Amino acid sequence: MSYNFKEVERKWQEKWYREGTFNAKDDYTMKKWYGLIEFPYPSGQGLHVGHPRSYTALDIIARKKRMEGYNVLYPIGFDAFGLPAENYAIKNHVHPKITTENNINHFREQLKALGFSFDWSREVDTTDPDYYKWTQWIFIQLYKNGLAYKATMPINFCTGCKVGLANEEVVNGVCERCGSPVVQKEKSQWMLGITKYAQRLIDDLDDIDFLEKIKIQQRNWIGRSEGAEVNFKLTEGDDSLLIYTTRPDTIFGTTYMVVAPEHPLIEKYVDKITNLDEVKAYQGKAALKSDFERSEMNKDKTGVEIKGIKAINPLTNEEIPIWVSDYVLITYGTGAIMGVPAHDGRDFDFAKKFNLPIIPVIKPKGGEEPKELEEVLAEDGIAINSDFLNGLETKEAIQKAIEYIEENKLGERKVNYKLRDWVFSRQRYWGEPIPMVYCEDCGWNPIPEEELPLKLPEIQDYEPSENGESPLAKQIEWIKTKCPCCGKDARRETDTMPQWAGSSWYFLRYMDAHNDKELASKEAMEYWGPVDWYNGGMEHTTLHLLYSRFWHKFLYDIGVVPTKEPYQKRTSHGMILGSNGEKMSKSKGNVVNPDDVIKEFGADTFRVYEMFMGPFDQTAPWSVESIRGCGKFLDRVWNLQDILVDGDEYCPKHEKMMHKAIKKVSSDIEEMKFNTAVATFMTMINEFYKDKEINKAEYKTFLHLLNPFAPHMTEELYQMLGESKTIAETAWPKYDEAKTIDDEIEIPVQLNGKVKDVVKVAKDAEEAVVKAAVVASENVQKALEGKTVVKEIYVKGKIYNIVVK
């Protein structure tokens, strides 16, 4: 009998979908497990082979948890607002709603064809008004609590298309579509005050089980630093220049100041600046660059001295020049710094380039005061050339400097975060309308909550407006409304939300997906929350993952959700690359279509291959040959029927292997070491074929263990054994620890760390017994000839090492 995967897979998929086999139960007395994968953006290209890697992994865990008696929620949905659908609409004049619907239908079929145990009854779609009603509701709560505000922020503006562009659409400073230069244009935008949560977003990481590298990356992104804000008086006017520094101990080494090109100082002192043309020209050039380009170091430092005005070092009272340079970012600290070239790499490069003085104010511990500085001294040491700080170690010097600054009212202690507030406005059509109204008299106000959802109007023209406004700005009728406060004529906000909005709370909706009174009921959130295990890509660590933690904390503060954190555990998968080791892309021609793989090899083979291809958390290149190998493995599983014999218990020669395998596969799944779990299956069937025998008890256990990986074939085989229940309805196999331990162990015998022989001893043999075996070894004796034994080391059960001369 041969294995017809097409028929078998369709049969089980239809049964699962029809019967809702894997739907979560509403029985809130059961122990629960909530597994979450990042819901896909339904792109026109269809599913990527990368999606099933994450989905299969959590599917395996979800299936195992169900067999262990958990009420499992493993939901799916679509993050369907976004730029590509809109750009496609502009190009092809098809409404994004239509393409989105088509794409979702395609995705749904592809996901079903892979046999994931999703609860399809809870599917969500972020573009559905019944869904985004609550996204808008959350925004209004943010606004009411002072966390949404308007601010003027720069956007990328294409001088050719006259539209705002996403960073991704800007390539080397020009528009991706028309090639015209892109400039930074000031625009009034909605902002969300995530920085108010910076400290809590750091602190609460201690209570959750995220991979350490994820925690580190989030902490670094939030970028807490302790230092001081210090005022430097100016030679003109009464103003002073406020800078932020983490190293107030180095103020004596300040030889110049730098302000960011956007710093208000320049505008304020236009009259005093003697080289204004030069400064303005520099500002213009800087406006063309993104922050990223500016901080790229392979480019030379650039800058212009602002002439006609100087700063005064508050500790030395010396006058020092003020420069403008784009290596200082307006978005961090105060947008101005003190230049200490001796002890900061960037300042050092800048000073070298423009021949500014370099004064060392720290010497290495136990070292000499450096004469001519050829390189930056960034390490801590002992303060020198610093008056009252001299002789202090860096740590103490920082504290003393801050104390001095505060006592003399020169500035104050300050904690800073690199994290910036979240720019929440997009000048785009295909997003959630921001439910705000502007009235001449009352200013901005949210629309009444009873009016939610504020539906996105159906339009024909998705082209952005000439002035960079959203396409909605052209919908005169839609914009016109009444002020929710005074009832006078008012206008709607025309910007929409970023795609991050819908994905910041979707896991809550799954808990109670059809609730039309609340985003989810209290009971549902208390039972299901927090998500027990969330897997996704490392690329989402600092944006989506942080944004959704922020929203959740806010919802916790206003009493909507019962937990401080949305996700108890977070892991991540590696990317799948093309067979040439490069990222899959149309232009490189190395894209693999999942449909083709399923057609040729079947879903089970696809799933097993993606789990076997390499360590789950690391990138792995695609290989057609290796898939074939996994197909061969499943054929061999199918053909085990040929050597099947009766037996209600494991036969003695396989007993140890069975218990070890249950233990190994169970722990490998929990640790996401799927590749070694599959290797265990392969080793097992090699053993069965070598013995030309597998009994029924062994086969049943084997099918159970393999079921989460290859659910269709294993269910079919289980049914063919005459079982009345399915594997999904029966319990995960158990093992006996005592039966996983070998009676006899092998001890390698080394000479100076090099293995010379291996001796076999009983599992708890005393050292004397092992030594006797070592002495009896011919290989060891031969190697010992003419050498003197210095020492013998025996590590119980591990190794026997003889040190010789």
Next chain:
RNA sequence: GCCGAUGUGGCGGAACUGGCAGACGCACACGACUCAAAAUCGUGCGGGAAACCAUGUGGGUUCGAGUCCCACCAUCGGCACCA
């Protein structure tokens, strides 16, 4: 540049807490079956005649290092409007 990872046979990779480097699979070679091929099954498979040499490079710690420490090189992910 900054932050985070990764580097082991021809290839993907395995190796618990510092204890036999190369499990498992692919590719390849040979053999069986076949008129033949495919499929399948079996055997071999880091280099070297051997002593030994081998886990990106150079140092170090240790009885013993792929694993720990220091310095370096290369590759990948993110850098806030792609998601």
